[in-house]
Amino acid sequence: MGADVPAAIALPALAPDRAPSDVTDPAPLVPDPQVGAGNRSGGVIGFAIRTWLGHIVPLTLLSAIALSPLVALAARVHAPADAAAARPVIQLGWTLLAVAWLGQLLLVGGAAAMLTDPPSQLRAFTRGLLQLIRAVLPCLVAALAVAIGSLALVMPGLMLLVLLSLTAASRERGLPAPLLDSIAAARRQLPAVALAVLALFALDAAVGLIAYRAFLAPLPAKPSPTQLAAVHDFVRAIALVLVILSPLPATVLATLRARAQT
Numbered sequence: 001m002g003a004d005v006p007a008a009i010a011l012p013a014l015a016p017d018r019a020p021s022d023v024t025d026p027a028p029l030v031p032d033p034q035v036g037a038g039n040r041s042g043g044v045i046g047f048a049i050r051t052w053l054g055h056i057v058p059l060t061l062l063s064a065i066a067l068s069p070l071v072a073l074a075a076r077v078h079a080p081a082d083a084a085a086a087r088p089v090i091q092l093g094w095t096l097l098a099v100a101w102l103g104q105l106l107l108v109g110g111a112a113a114m115l116t117d118p119p120s121q122l123r124a125f126t127r128g129l130l131q132l133i134r135a136v137l138p139c140l141v142a143a144l145a146v147a148i149g150s151l152a153l154v155m156p157g158l159m160l161l162v163l164l165s166l167t168a169a170s171r172e173r174g175l176p177a178p179l180l181d182s183i184a185a186a187r188r189q190l191p192a193v194a195l196a197v198l199a200l201f202a203l204d205a206a207v208g209l210i211a212y213r214a215f216l217a218p219l220p221a222k223p224s225p226t227q228l229a230a231v232h233d234f235v236r237a238i239a240l241v242l243v244i245l246s247p248l249p250a251t252v253l254a255t256l257r258a259r260a261q262t
Contacts, residue, residue, distance in 0.1 A: 044192070044259065048251040055114045058125035059247035062110035066132060067103040067243055070096045074239035079232040083223055086231045090216065093235040096242070097208045101161075102143055104200055104246045109135035109168030111247060111254035135168035138178040142167045145179070162186060162194045169257040185260035193256055200249040207245065211237045 052059060064071060074096065080086040110128035142164040150157025163183045170178035170185075186193045215234035219227060 044255050045252060048248065048255045051111075051114050051255070052248050052251045055121065055124050056247075058121055058128055059111060059114065059251070060244060061125055062128045062132060063107055063243045063246045063250075065129070066107040066110065067100065067239070067246065070100060070103065071239050071243065074236045077232050077235045079225075079229045081228070083219075083221060086219070086223065086228060089231050089235060093211070093238050094208060096235065096238050097204050100204050100242050100246070101200065102139070104204075104242075104250055105142070105165055105253075106132060106135055106139045106168050107246055107250040108166065108253045108257070109139075111251040112169035112257060114251065115254055115258045131168070131171075135170075135178070138167050138170070138175060141175060142179055142182070162190070162197050165193060165197050165253055166257040166260075169254045182257075185257050188260050189256060193253070196249060196252045196256060199252070203245060203249055204242070207238060207241050211241070 073092065077089055077092065080089050109131040113127035113131045114124050116127070142160075145164060146157050146160045148157075149160040163186045164179055166182040166185050167178050170181040172178045172181045211234050215230040215237060219231075223231075
């Protein structure tokens with residue numbers, strides 16, 4: 001390397017265990033890896049919250065893009081005419097929650113772009129969008145692997161879900177490199193990654209339950225026009241809240257992926 005190359009860029013090339021793609025990537029701003037195990041969990045969560053709040057606009061836009069199929073379905077929902085027509089609409093709301101993890105794990109890639117040298121909001125959004133695009137195919141393959149594992153037995157599917165949850169944040173190119181990178185990073189801190197994935201699903205469940213109680217419970221056998229309109233609001237509220245809150249668990253997972261590099 002030439003003498004004019006900064007040392008911060010030159011040093012990674014000296015490390016034999018770093019992939020070539022890591023040399024050109026900005027160093028992630030992760031919590032100090034030297035703190036104790038108990039403090040590390042708190043440090044990761046605190047760092048993720050600060051990152052989320054500091055980049056709330058680009059992260060929310062990226063969340064809307066990652067969850068755009070859900071948003072599009074919710075936007076097409078109209079108030080049902082009667083109780084019989086309300087049931088499929090309510091079912092759609094629960095379905096959106098059931099598949100939200102696909103977009104949320106894709107969003108991990110967008111969140112990972114916020115962890116590098118503090119960019120402007122516009123640059124952060126651009127980086128995140130590019131990483132989202134790069135992560136689409138690897139995440140589809142990861143989702144297929146999880147589905148196949150779940151068809152065999154539930155536990156292998158859940159384990160694959162945890163191990164592959166960091167796929168979108170990987171900067172490796174070409175399949176199956178991002179999936180293998182995610183597995184390696186998740187295995188180094190398996191309990192933390194498993195808890196982060198569990199928290200993501202817990203958040204989705206909480207969104208559904210709160211929306212149900214706020215808009216539907218109790219829904220009588222012969223609902224009024226106002227109650228039927230609330231069914232429509234139930235589905236749209238789920239999509240909206242998922243877009244707003246999904247960046248937080250995605251940022252936690254992205255932070256764990258970045259910490260694995262330290």
